[in-house]
Amino acid sequence: MSFMSSRLLPSRGVLCALPIALLTVVPLLVVLSSLLDPQAEVWSHLLDYVLPGVLWNTLLLVVGVGAGVLLLGVPLAWLTAVCTFPGRRFFGWALMLPLAMPAYVLAFVQVGLLDFTGPVQTLLRSAFGTSAWFPQIRSTGGVILVLSMAFYPYVYLLARNAFLTQGRRAIEAAQTLGMSRRRAFFVVAVPMARPWLIGGVTLALMETLADFGTVSxxxxxxFTTAIYKAWFALFNLPAASQLASLLVMFVLMLVALEQWGRGARSYQVRSAHAERIALHGRLRWLATLWCGTVLLLAFVVPMMQLLVWVKGVWADDFDARYPAFIGRSLLLAVMAALLVTLLALVLAYARRRYRDAGTHWLVRLATLGYAVPGTVLAVGVFIPVAWLDNVLLAALRPFGLEALAIFKGTLAVMLLALAARFLAVGFQPVDTAMQRITRSQEEAARSLGLNGRQVAARLYLPLLRGGLLSAALLVFVDVLKEMPITLMTRAFGWDTLAVRVFEMTSEGMWDRAALPSLFIVLAGLVPVVLLIRKTES
Structure with a gap:
């Protein structure tokens, strides 16, 4: 009887991972449960006025950005991984710098530069007269272009790793069969890299579906702007929840696609390093021009424009409010980084110590939040918090205690949503560091008479220090850049740097949005530099 009852009890790993997994699972279930209670008037309004345009725009973005990141990322990855041309070593790492610039910062800089009143069109009109034509940046093509430039590094990084792994051996083998170098690239190299390309495109499309600042x-x-408008403009939380549930469906489809692509990686062939393909004549300079143009448009020119704007507004705009913006941003980022790193450590240890299926699936569920847009998590966290507030306020009212809210608009709610969103970011480096600690090292420590606490202090913590620091740093910067969760769950007047960017860009004040954006971009350079050091080592 005792044996059967012990089999029915959950493992310690499940008990450790379950509360953490609920941070992600509960908001998702709350959002998806809205489909079980459809409101006729809400759906009538959505079907008549919202969904047709939102669905069409989302489809255009998914197709356009997917094609855009492939057209940018794959050729750049091939050139820097396999070919030799002037500037190759520099472009190999520099082409990852756009990761440091949030998409919404790149968006308003490009609009400020290329709009009708911007310097580019003004210069063209002064040179060629009022008849000078320039494509509209405020268009569907403009959104796709900006998001493609912001997210191509995901494809570039993974595709470059794939091409470096292949080396030139695959191309040489194809050429011995009579294929030209160009045909071998499309018939051999790209299909072998297909799982990596699927992974990169999936990451870019997840970021596209989650994007709020750029499309605003x-x-x-x-979907993200429609959720925000339904909640804050129409004050219709059920409509926001219904829209969020549809967005979750899109995201889960992408997660399934990425998992399918990951499973296909087994046929990748590792090969020894081979000599690079030397480009000659015009081709070598065209390769340099292509890499340089992408880097200029995606990072260098926007960064220079930010500096120009900041120089012009610094004296007037940097007032007593900015220490508060920076202080709140740092406080939120530090607290979220500490919380996520602690939760990631618990998850990584549970995964290492307990190998049962329940623990494995709970860890996967807990780290699903990075694939979920911030607007969805904001709605999914707010609804149960609002319900809990109402229950507590009703219980306190007989005692003469009145309050507008207890948990709504508090730092705790923001931290819960941010922890669910970025737990995967913190988990990966901690779990990687945890896997490097071998069983024999732990057994050797215990054979020396160390108890569990001493093993943790003398073995685990020193070896995990690098992973914990990387996790905290990555989460810190991601929270500093995060916009929708902070915007939708903060208390009134509790503005951060990202919220300041949203407010200024909403009013078209690009120059005044540059100052908080510059702080965010400089912070974003830190994890990118760490990523470059890791990939180049």
């Missing part, structure tokens, strides 16, 4: 700047309605 372009006034381009997608």
């Amino acid at each position: 700047i372009f006034n381009f309605d997608t």
